[in-house]
Amino acid sequence: MLGIALMIGLSAMAQKSYLLSGKCEQNIKKLYVNDMLGNTIDSVAVKSGSFSFKSKSSEPDQVLVLATRKNRRMSGYKSAMYIVDGERINVDLTSGSSNGTKLNDLLKKENALLASIPDNDEAKYVATLKEIVSRNRNNVVAGIFINELCYEVEYEELCKLLDPSLPYFASSVMSRPKKVKEAYEKSMPGKKYIDLELPDCNGNKHRLSEWIGKGRYVLIDFWASWCGPCRREMPNVVANYEKYNAKGLEIIGISFDSKAEAWKGAVERLGMKWVQLSDLKQWKCAAAEPYGIMSIPSNVLVAPDGTIVAKNLMGDSLGKKLAEIYK
Numbered sequence: 360m361l362g363i364a365l366m367i368g369l370s371a372m373a374q375k376s377y378l379l380s381g382k383c384e385q386n387i388k389k390l391y392v393n394d395m396l397g398n399t400i401d402s403v404a405v406k407s408g409s410f411s412f413k414s415k416s417s418e419p420d421q422v423l424v425l426a427t428r429k430n431r432r433m434s435g436y437k438s439a440m441y442i443v444d445g446e447r448i449n450v451d452l453t454s455g456s457s458n459g460t461k462l463n464d465l466l467k468k469e470n471a472l473l474a475s476i477p478d479n480d481e482a483k484y485v486a487t488l489k490e491i492v493s494r495n496r497n498n499v500v501a502g503i504f505i506n507e508l509c510y511e512v513e514y515e516e517l518c519k520l521l522d523p524s525l526p527y528f529a530s531s532v533m534s535r536p537k538k539v540k541e542a543y544e545k546s547m548p549g550k551k552y553i554d555l556e557l558p559d560c561n562g563n564k565h566r567l568s569e570w571i572g573k574g575r576y577v578l579i580d581f582w583a584s585w586c587g588p589c590r591r592e593m594p595n596v597v598a599n600y601e602k603y604n605a606k607g608l609e610i611i612g613i614s615f616d617s618k619a620e621a622w623k624g625a626v627e628r629l630g631m632k633w634v635q636l637s638d639l640k641q642w643k644c645a646a647a648e649p650y651g652i653m654s655i656p657s658n659v660l661v662a663p664d665g666t667i668v669a670k671n672l673m674g675d676s677l678g679k680k681l682a683e684i685y686k
Contacts, residue, residue: 374415374416374417375415375416375419375421375443376413376414376415376416376446377413377414377415377416377443377445377446377447377448378411378412378413378446378447378448379403379410379411379412379413379414379425379441379448379450380409380410380411380412380447380448380449380450381409381410381411381425381439381449381450381451381452381457382408382409382410382451382452382453383405383408383409383410383427383437383451383452383453384408384427384437384452384453385407385408387405387408387427387452388404388405389402389403389404389405390402390403390405390410390425390426390427390452391403391425391426391427391428391429392414392423392424392425393423393424393425393426393429393438394423394424394531394534395422395423395424395506395531395532395534395535396531396534396535397424397431399429400423401414403425416443418530418531419530420442420443420444420462420498420499420527420530421442421443421530421531421532422440422441422442422443422499422502422503422530422531422532423440423441423442423443424438424439424440424441425438425439425440425441425450425452426438426439427452437452437453437455438452438455439451439452439454439455439456439457440457440466440503441457441463441466442457442460442462442463442466442499442500442503444460444461444462444463444499445459445460445461445463447459447460448460448463449463455470456470462498462499462500465495465498465500466500466503469491469495469500469504472487472491473487473488473491485508485511488504488507488508488511489508491504492504492505492508492520496525497525497526498526498527499526499527499530499532501525501527502525502527502530502532502533502536503532505520505521505533505536506532506535506536508520509535509536509539509540510539510653510654513671514540514543514544514547514670517536517539517540517543518540520536521533521536521537521540538653539653539654541651542651542652542653543651543670544651545649545650545651546649546650546651546659546667546670547667547670548667548668548669548670549666549667550666550667551665551666551667552567552571552579552659552661552665552666552667553567553649553650554566554567554568554571555567555645555646555649556645557613557636557637557638557645557646558636558637558638559634559635559636560619560622560623560626560635565634565636567579567611570609570611570634571661571665572663572664572665573663574607574663575607575608575609575663576607576608576609576660576661576662576663576668576681576684577608577609577610577611577660577661578596578608578609578610578611578658578659578660578661578672578677579610579611579613579646579650579658579659579660579661580596580610580611580612580613580656580658581613581615581646581650581652581655581656581657581658582612582613582614582615582655582656583614583615583616583622583641583655584614584616584618584621584622584624584625585616585621586615586655586656588655588656589655589656590625590629592656592673592674593629593631594629595673595674595677595678596610596631596677597629597630597631597632598678599677599678599681600632600633602678602681603681603685604633606685607685608681608685609633609634610633610634611633611634611636612626612631612633612634612635612636613636613637613644613646614635614636614637614639614644615637615641615642615644615647615652615655616637616639616641617639617640617641618639619639622635622637622639656673657670657671658670658671658672658673658677660672660680
């Protein structure tokens with residue numbers, strides 16, 4: 360009993376109290392405090408566009424998200440991230456920023472730097488993400504940006520970002536990057552492909568094994584009509600299909616759409632002449648869990664024997680890999 364009481368006492372001592380205040384749009388009546396995985400852990404009453412409440416943090420420098428909705432996919436969703444590193448934190452939902460403490464001021468500064476990069480300069484955006492992570496390696500701000508960078512790097516670099524010696528490695532801010540790493544390992548090169556059954560555009564069900572294991576290389580391409588990066592990448596996929604299909608390349612498109620009309624319309628507009636499959640369940644697609652798909656576009660290249668030989672071949676890397684195969 361004494362041991363249990365001691366543990367409870369230590370747990371209570373570890374919590375950090377803080378005062379959160381700020382402003383949002385006048386029509387908002389309630390805000391939600393979420394963790395980095397989107398789980399709601401508290402709520403905040405709003406009056407005339409202002410709010411203020413006291414709460415406690417469950418860990419040192421905990422990262423939380425204040426949002427106008429529980430679900431980020433709902434229309435009108437606005438949010439602001441903040442770090443519990445002091446007693447007073449100010450959050451502005453109209454601008455999505457937070458300040459008032461050393462780490463929150465630093466987070467605001469780094470976010471402003473990212474916001475200054477043109478939307479079409481993805482290379483500079485990723486390079487800046489890496490710079491931010493590098494210069495904040497010893498504080499939790501790096502962990503926040505690793506949540507975005509983890510989708511942009513290869514497996515080896517992701518492992519380096521998840522260095523157990525980092526002071527914030529055990530923090531909840533690293534939950535998503537760890538899940539991305541686990542997901543990547545489900546379909547990394549060297550593993551056998553996983554057979555699935557999904558409907559095509561006409562509602563007829565097909566298994567991946569109808570194409571894989573038949574003597575050809577097969578690119579399983581995960582995409583959706585609503586995904587901007589997918590649409591931007593598709594001309595590259597189309598060009599490589601036209602170049603290498605006669606030499607033996609097959610592509611199987613697996614869409615994470617939820618609406619049949621949008622899916623079929625995009626297939627036609629983008630000139631995707633290969634087989635298309637979808638159960639129209641978006642992120643609950645039957646392919647998501649076995650292939651560890653947490654973001655799109657994504658793909659795996661499967662050899663004739665059913666072994667995955669490459670993953671996430673985008674841009675020039677897709678053409679270079681296919682050129683190696685079809686010399």
